[in-house]
Amino acid sequence: MAEEALFQFLHHELVQYIYKTSENGDVENGRNITKLENLGFRVGQGLIERLTKDTARFKDELDVMKFICKDFWTCVFKKQIDNLRTNHQGIYVLQDNKFRLLSQLSAGKQYLDLAPKYLAFTCGLVRGGLSNLGVKSIVTAEVSVMPACKFQVMIQKM
Amino acid sequence: MAEEALFQFLHHELVQYIYKTSENGDVENGRNITKLENLGFRVGQGLIERLTKDTARFKDELDVMKFICKDFWTCVFKKQIDNLRTNHQGIYVLQDNKFRLLSQLSAGKQYLDLAPKYLAFTCGLVRGGLSNLGVKSIVTAEVSVMPACKFQVMIQKM
Numbered sequence: 001m002a003e004e005a006l007f008q009f010l011h012h013e014l015v016q017y018i019y020k021t022s023e024n025g026d027v028e029n030g031r032n033i034t035k036l037e038n039l040g041f042r043v044g045q046g047l048i049e050r051l052t053k054d055t056a057r058f059k060d061e062l063d064v065m066k067f068i069c070k071d072f073w074t075c076v077f078k079k080q081i082d083n084l085r086t087n088h089q090g091i092y093v094l095q096d097n098k099f100r101l102l103s104q105l106s107a108g109k110q111y112l113d114l115a116p117k118y119l120a121f122t123c124g125l126v127r128g129g130l131s132n133l134g135v136k137s138i139v140t141a142e143v144s145v146m147p148a149c150k151f152q153v154m155i156q157k158m
Numbered sequence: 159m160a161e162e163a164l165f166q167f168l169h170h171e172l173v174q175y176i177y178k179t180s181e182n183g184d185v186e187n188g189r190n191i192t193k194l195e196n197l198g199f200r201v202g203q204g205l206i207e208r209l210t211k212d213t214a215r216f217k218d219e220l221d222v223m224k225f226i227c228k229d230f231w232t233c234v235f236k237k238q239i240d241n242l243r244t245n246h247q248g249i250y251v252l253q254d255n256k257f258r259l260l261s262q263l264s265a266g267k268q269y270l271d272l273a274p275k276y277l278a279f280t281c282g283l284v285r286g287g288l289s290n291l292g293v294k295s296i297v298t299a300e301v302s303v304m305p306a307c308k309f310q311v312m313i314q315k316m
Contacts, residue, residue, distance in 0.1 A: 003161065003233055005204065005205055005208045006165060006201070006205055006233065006234055007164060007165065007168070009200070009201040009204040009205060010165070010168055010169070010172070010201055011168070013197045013200055013201055014168070014172060014197075017176075017193070017197060018175075021179070035175070039171045039172075039175060042167070042171055043164070043167040043168055043171055046163065046167040047163055047164055047167060050163045075161055075164065076164055
């Protein structure tokens with residue numbers, strides 16, 4: 001419980017720090033999202049190396065995605081992804097019904113605008129993890145009802 | 159193992175980010191140390207609240223320090239402080255013989271100069287934790303042989 005909190009607090013401070021040190025405005029907001037995404041990317045790269053140190057080789061792309069939904073997600077958020085869907089053409093949707101980094105925000109609609117800055121790091125995290133498993137992707141996130149969250153992964157064929 | 163890594167990677171990226179976005183020079187280095195310390199302070203404040211949610215009231219200052227050395231340290235670094243000393247006049251020295259945030263640096267003397275930026279966050283963490291337990295302090299850190307590290311806590315009588 002408290003160990004999970006360490007990550008949550010640190011993530012929160014990171015978001016605050018990046019936003020505090022930047023100017024206001026939409027352009028700047030976009031830049032901050034990118035910064036958080038890049039930070040998450042590098043953490044994801046490191047983390048997946050540790051996690052897959054002793055795992056068997058993955059069979060295919062779906063196998064990789066399942067690993068992200070189970071082991072990777074559990075390591076970071078102490079729970080698995082609740083639902084994984086795919087169109088079998090390189091698009092995957094990972095749904096977390098109680099996304100930890102949003103669970104401290106009020107669940108009403110009035111804070112929906114604030115959600116993206118709490119999702120960028122995790123988008124990067126997933127992209128970084130996939131990247132080090134040889135899967136190039138674009139990861140975006142979407143919230144309709146807090147604290148549920150959908151991450152969409154679009155695999156980039158190389 | 160991998161969960162610990164999450165914190166280590168995130169901490170590392172945070173340090174890199176703060177240093178990357180600032181200019182060079184000694185003044186700026188001091189400012190970065192302060193930023194990291196303040197960030198740690200707020201994380202420590204949050205964390206200690208979670209950790210002490212169900213604990214009994216502390217008997218005295220030493221009791222508080224023991225909690226920091228055991229429960230708090232274990233939560234963050236997955237190990238206890240190896241040695242706690244005090245002069246019984248408000249100075250405590252917490253020694254960690256294998257401090258996690260330094261263990262990825264080469265143990266030679268050539269990187270000793272780099273140590274302070276990897277210690278500032280933790281100094282703040284301890285200060286924040288103590289602060290929310292009603293103990294005002296100044297926390298500094300010192301490394302003589304990596305990855306061993308001593309944190310000195312000077313209690314500020316109010």
